[in-house]
Amino acid sequence: MNDSNGNNQPMLEVHDLHVKVADSGILNGIDFLVNAGEVHAIMGPNGSGKSTLANVLAGRPEYEITQGEVVYRGNDLLAMEPEERARQGVFLAFQYPVELPGVRAWQFLKAAVDALREHNGEEELSAREFDRMLREKIQMVEIDPDLARRTVNEGFSGGEKKRNEILQMAMLEPKLAVLDETDSGLDIDALRIVADGVNKLRSDSNAIVLVTHYQRMLNYITPDFVHVLMDGRIVRSGGPALAHELEEKGYDWIRESVEASQ
């Protein structure tokens, strides 16, 4: 089953996923399927559960999974520790990237890349090789090279934090990248740069899940599917046109039609 391209099996299968936080249900039965090579956009109003879904995929500990399963490239994703998921190619770009007091950005990246390489049975990169790789990716995401010498996310502007997430993604080359509102708070140039970064990662052998509020991101990264999340459920799925429709009509339109059909 485990074919090396991962092409024969889905990248990600989410079945009937129910998640609770502090005794209240946040996700109430999520189903969706992501194949290699696909880009999925997840949209939905504030508080509908988008970040919860993204964080559950990455393995954030405080969520209680009460029902359902998540299969990643044929394996039970929910059984893995967060670092194991990362090493197997799952990447979450955080909606709110975390500051790591005193830890230099390059040092953190080196440790992350080394952990991944060790998992893949590869040798640790030499300082020089790492440096070359870092410089190349820094150019790609067009961030100030000084950021790599600074403390991770400390004093970074909102846009710099988001670009730094993309830099990490570019360094780790994940198979499944989940981007949680990476487009929020970006100026127009940064948005294009981030989108370019994502498009460069895009290939037949990996997949991308984009959580976004805005059509403008989807102008750069055309999704194969758009899902609308409301009250912890996917209430509608469609093609790129659905995002345009949402932009025009807002969420009430969907809410009404969902309520009507119930």
Added chain:
Amino acid sequence: MTTSTIRYPRYHEDFQALAAIRPGPSWLVDLRAAAWDRFNELGLPTARRGNERWKYTNLRPLAAIAFESPQATDSTGGLDAGTVRSLAPWDEAWTNLVFVDGKFSEALSTIAPAQNGTVCSDLASALNGNSGPVRDGLAQLASFDDDAFAALNTAFINDGASIQVPDNAVTASPVNLVFVSTAGPQPQVTHPRTLVQVGRNARLTLVESYVDLTGGSNFTNAVLEMAVGQGSHVDHFRLLMDTPDGFHVGTSRVLQGQDSSVTSSSFTTGAAMARNDFLVTLDAPGASCDLRGLYATTGSQHIDNLINIDHAKPHTTSRLFYKGILSGKSRAVFGGTVTVRRDAQKADSRQTDKNLVLSHEAEVDSKPSLLIYADDVQCGHGATAGHIDQDTLFYMQSRGLDRATATKMLIQAFAAEIVDTVGVEQVHGFLETVFAGSIPAESVVFGGRP
């Protein structure tokens, strides 16, 4: 001389033995006797009630042990040179004075050629030769009137280091003092004494390391007295690498002259009970000190830093920045007062203590304080205790780092803020390795909110 009852027979016996074997010049006999009497009157400060200086540190375990003075051994104590060099920062080009169980070891020491008239000697030889500067300097700064540990050390003055830097002398390479404790049949006590006298417009780098190799309950009761003359600069490092059952009381007294500056960094690991009692007196205008420290405790260790700065004169500046890393069931105390005397106008002082608490059961009492009698001053102080939170750990894990690696990285980053201020390369390199290894991963409770 009083004839009160002898409260500590074990110490008394050894005190008498020392007086018999190494009486020294008559002023020393008198000094020791006066100190012994005072110690016997004061007793160890085990009472904690109304005892501000020892409020958070229990000395009963220390008082309960009848430590004995080490038996005379050969001067290497069975240690070879290679081992000693790995225990502390070291460079062959430095003047390295090694003390084994309190006693100077000529065989293990390396004395660099004298630099500009600087005199570095073991204290026992200096006392033997009845050195004038030593006679004039000893017990001038470390008052034992109200301090049982200073009194006890003074009663046992015998060996340690004596360093005199003459006016205008720049000692480019550090003076390195390494005090090593080894195992004896019983828990042992040593009382190393260091006297540093720096003239005018001189420079000195001084490294003191205290290492215990036993794993047992030795007690080191060290005293440093350092007078820094006008316009001089001293870079001082004090490293303690004790064992989990060891006891250490370090009393350091620094007196600074006009326009002198002292930077002093203290690094403390291990010890059932370690006390770092540091007092700097800024005794003339333009004097400034910069005190930094890093302490790491784990298991049931206890570290107590009492750092006092006395702004005695106007236009004096002090900076104090200590950081602690606590895990297991350990405890740290950070106390100390910055005093600004009435005529010390334009004093400028900042005190900060930051702690990283890595388990639920570890605890820190951080109580820096200010006593200000002048009105035109700039003073500030603050203390914090933080932990590694779930969000931070999860972020790092989501990039493929396991919890142990992530935690280690955060601890190192926390320590680096102090370690990276160390400008002496050999000391810096040594600290990086020691502190990285001083926190066992299993003592950390993840995501713990203390």
